[in-house]
Amino acid sequence: MIQLINTLLIGITAGSIYALMAIAIVLVWRSTRVINFAQAGMALLSTYFGYEAMVHLNSFWIALPVAMIGGAAVAAFIELVFMRFLLKRSAHGAISGVAPIIATLGLLGVIRSLTSSIWGGQDVRIVGPVSNVGYSLGANTLAFSPLKLLILVTVIVLVLLLSLLFQKSNMGLSLRASAFSPEIARLSGIRVNGVRTLGWSLAGASGAVAGMFQTVNGNGSFSPDSIEFSLLLVSGFIAAVIGGLDSLVGAVIGGLVLGLVISFVLMYINSSLFFIAPFVILLIVLFVRPQGIIGAKAARRA
Amino acid sequence: MSLEVSQLTVHHGAICAVNDVSFSVKKGELVAVIGSNGAGKTTLLRTLSGLNKATHGSATWNGHNLLHSKPERIVRHGVSHVSEGKAVIPELTVSENLELGAIWRKNKKESSASKAEITAIFPRLGERLKQRADTLSGGERQMLAIGRALMSKPEILLLDEPSLGLAPLVVEQIFQTIRDLATSMGLTVVLVEQNAMGALKIADNGIVLNLGKVAVTGTAQSLIADPQVRAAYLGY
Amino acid sequence: MHRFQKSNKLLLFIAFGFILFLLSNRVDELRVYQGASIAVYVIAISSIILLTGYSGQVSLGHGALLAIGAYSAAVARNEFNVPVVLCFFIAVLAAAFGGVLLGVAAARLTGPYLAGATLALAIGLPSLANQFTILGGEQGLIFDVGFPPLSLGEDFTQYKWFFWISALAALISMWLLSNVLRSRFGQNWRAGRSHEVAAQLAGINTGRSKILAFTISAGVAGLSGALLSMTIGTVSPSAFPLALSFSLLTGAVLSGVTTLSGVMIGAVTLVAIPEIADVIANRIGASERITTNLPGLIVSTLLIITVLFVPHGPVEQHRSRKAKKLLQKKN
Ligand SMILES: Nc1ncnc2c1ncn2[C@@H]1O[C@H](COP(=O)(O)OP(=O)(O)OP(=O)(O)O)[C@@H](O)[C@H]1O
Ligand SMILES: [Mg+2]
16 A cells, blocks of 8 residues: 555656646647657756856755756757757758757767766756655655655646646647748747747756756766756657647646656566666557657658 | 839849839829739839848838848838738737737737737738638738738738639739728728739729830730730730 | 679679688687678668668667567577577577567657657666576676688688688678668558658558568577677677667667668777777867767767768768769759
């Protein structure tokens, strides 16, 4: 019983972090119709910004916004100077379909090697603001700690803020219109270029939070070669696909599903399936419900 | 308040699609632009709304230069463009498509008020607000496209072949609505059409484009009466 | 006429092989080793070109397919004492089988979905190798093809032997591939790449031809995996990192994914990059951190630059420029 509860709690916490990553992927997909494989790399870089803030100012609550702002700035920069140029150049030709994929992979490689050469390949440490020692329930210790509670609450608040932003402002509509039909969006008075940059920045900030939380939720260390980073790399994409790629709610559900499934597989089946489990989940989803759990039907072919 | 186009020339690469075109449209006037395929009608409209770049000439609406502005700025000067081929966003709902037109005005209340106006003009849209636009019929889509443009509260409407691919009855209905808009709301309209007869019947004035050049201009009646225009564009 | 061209091409390959053979007697050991690496990369890159250029798919899972080939060759050699030549065939078959599975999945996926799925595979699969004792865990397995036969002479070195095997394998597989691509299959792939719907209407089963593309591509990748582990001497999870998949993709894009004829460009570049990085690092007196990361940085930067500026590869670029000039002359 206690094991079941623990598995659930671990899965939900991890899942909420994957959800943030998935939201980042969805935001970029919505604004430019590109799957940004460099998203995890950008999250990595932002986490290092957060780490620097930690070192100098010694407060997690300063480090987190620093990471977010840094992540948003990096994303905006990439969209402004790189993606615009790329999408213009690769609009036609034999590899036009795969050029953005290849380019974001290249970006991932560049960011990885840059962070490695600046901060070294070894782990950096970020300590969470509250303890990660589990609450006790009678004689048992739960796998759920004040830190995990904090992560969960923060993610919920962020997701609510984001969806509020989308529903109560015209921003969500602008983002989608710009993605589906830039020309009609422009004729309707939307500054499409600005909207795209905005979408990327929001994604960058969201990924930054995921990176920071992934670090403190693990053993507090992070590096380009760490398992935490590899997990971010695949989980965001997979969770986003589970959710149908086009929906924020879907991204959250996708993240939670992924987190729970991984957690249960590790606890009840075999811990060596750690890395292959996400892949299998992805395949199952793609085969059984190719439109995602909540998804646009035609998205798969886009 | 008028649209002034003077010596407008537009190229697509080496092709000269619009060649030294001049005309003017007064407020509240409905002008039909007719001409055969490839005459440069679409290019002309796209240039006026900022989607294409002109090589030469000038175009102003109420004194605002239209040639060196971006589309998202031009719409703020009261120029709304309904582009060729049922310009709606299929992935969005009818309601969202309409809201899109008013999105730059930022005033939510005003926007929902004008949504009510649009659904009064096109009741069929009102019944389908929650539906995705790709579930609409061709005629409904064209109504939605016009509705979206009207949501911007334009002073001048640029319409590119609203009759494209629609049944005669629907075409008549849409033409009638366009005529009403111009008459009752004082809207200025530039109507590009292949359906020359239908367009000229509701228009005040007409412009015939041929290979990018203005071939004939005049009142709609005089064009209908012109034997050359009749032979070339009206088919009798 | 056609027959003549075909046999001509075969002759060309044989002549090329002979030149390589002569060359390998002239240069020093390091160069011979690099020659072997180039041959291995030629095979690996052509497997990606086959997939990306001719069927319009991006797979990041080729690192995993290389691993399948390498492991199965090593297991066959170590556990069952299979003759070396057969080991390579087993590598091809095993990877091709993996390719069928991947292809069945891929036939239903397009663009970013496939890329993401194979990315997850590339990260996941090598770590799975840790779990089976027969695969040797983190240390991996030894893959030893033995000494060169004595009949080749006393001073015939091990590296030269590697080079011979790899170069021969490369020549044979390039010859086979270029024939496959000119066949009906190859034409179907290209049709599917540029206009999936049109190809379907023309009666081409795009699903089946995608699976076939994956299978052949995977088999070729498996061969290169086995050869790669031959030159290293061992097979281990760390020999097939994500970075390998990235490098191969870069090699393919550099070569130009729409044709096999530029494949040497990518292979030579991949082998040259570590040396170039060394030179640069020495020149600017970089710290160790930078030195170790420089090759990766160069590879990724090259990938981006190529996609931006020479998206169809240097060969295609050259061709279209020539075609343009011809047109101008005619006018
Ligand atoms: N994007 C483009 N690139 C190159 N040429 C173009 C482009 N758009 C239009 N043209 C050319 O410009 C000329 C005018 O085209 P345009 O679309 O303006 O004609 P149109 O009068 O609207 O025709 P239709 O009645 O068929 O819509 C044609 O010769 C066309 O081929
Ligand atoms: Mg037209």
